[in-house]
Amino acid sequence: MSEMTPQTPRAPHHPRARAEIDLGALRANVRALRGRVGPDVRLMAVVKADAYGHGAVPCARAALAAGAHWLGTATPQEALALRAAGIDAPLLCWLWTPGDPWREAIEAGIDIGISGLWALTEVTAAARAAAGRPARVQLKADTGLGRNGCQPSDWPALVAEALRAQGEGLLRVTGIWSHLARADEPGDPSITAQVDVFRDMLAYAEKAGVEPEVRHLANSPAALTVPEAHFDLVRTGIALYGVSPSPELGTAADFGLRPVMRLSGSVALVKGVPAGHGVSYGHHYVTERETTLGLVPLGYADGVPRHASGRGPVLVGGKVRTVAGRIAMDQFVVDLSGDTVEPGAQAVLFGAGDEGEPTAEDWARAADTIAYEIVTRIGSRVPRVHINETDSGTSSGADGTG
Structure with a gap:
């Protein structure tokens, strides 16, 4: 047997690639965020886009275990995947297109974000076929972001149609909500302007007869720095994962958050x-x-x-x-x-x-x-x-x- 040539010791093996997700850090971030918004404000853990790349199901479970009250996703497929994993927490899904799985979402008890009459028409049709189970819908107001959401001029018609469908037992309006455009820019006047528009649109809906379970406007930067935007619920996305939503607002450490x-x-x-x-x-x-x-x-x-x-x-x-x-x-x-x-x-x-x-x-x-x-x-x-x-x-x- 020939003598083997001595080999140079190699460094300890590491995988080709690895994204290590520290769920302990995520739970700590949930607790830190809850501490900032106070005991009277609920927290939604946004787990869209596979929890911002961190893994939706394990992150959703960790967030709920740490005291998050709601979950949020963009697409219905994301929301239905959480239900398929056995997660039954309150769950809002907001990015819908014609022909999406409305009935499946209704039967899974998913709150459906509604921004226009076309969507309300599709969800009520699905509710008629959903074995008598009413849809849970949250009406979204466009208070100035200019993306999804109902314009103030169209708001009366959307509210009226939602209340008509609610009167027929087809749906329940569970929430009124909107989204901020520049909450990551401290002191920008659009923030106050959007809060004011939201209050006006909310007041109109409630005067018309809507009794929402939750009213929400704040995203991560507003949850951290705009208390007047907190209402009943804040939607925390990137902050949940220990990343500052804006260097101008402060570092993650400034807010007591740790990268996950x-x-x-x-x-x-x-x-x-x-x-x-x-x-x-x-x-x-x-x-x-x-x-x-x-x-x-x-x-x-x-x-x-x-x-x-x-x-x-x-x-x-x-x-x-x-x-x-x-x-x-x-x-x-x-x-x-x-x-x-x-x-x-x-x-x-x-x-x-x-x-x-x-x-x-x-x-x-x-x-x-x-x-x-x-x-x-x-x-x-x-x-x-x-x-x-x-x-x-x-x-x-x-x-x-x-």
């Missing part, structure tokens, strides 16, 4: 190259001197923004490096400046910042975008690993389902 997602990968290759060596497509980065390069097997197919090429920060080998050259579909390169890092070493793109790693906000600045997009865009081939699934800090599995 930590994105990392495994260094796949380390090699020495001479001075003047081009790196990645287009050679937008050329080495100034002899150096070492590290290859990280994550790219824009995994949600790493290509627009952060040459700027994105990554913690590798105990130092924050910068992406060298273009981010490709499946990989990018960092210049290790001659440092020795073994294949298999961990590369951390963002996290809470406790260990010197960048944050999602750092990547947002590098990509000229917002931190919402950084966490939400992480792709499906990056496994979500949910940790601290119970308050005891134990984790029951990588998929968050136990």
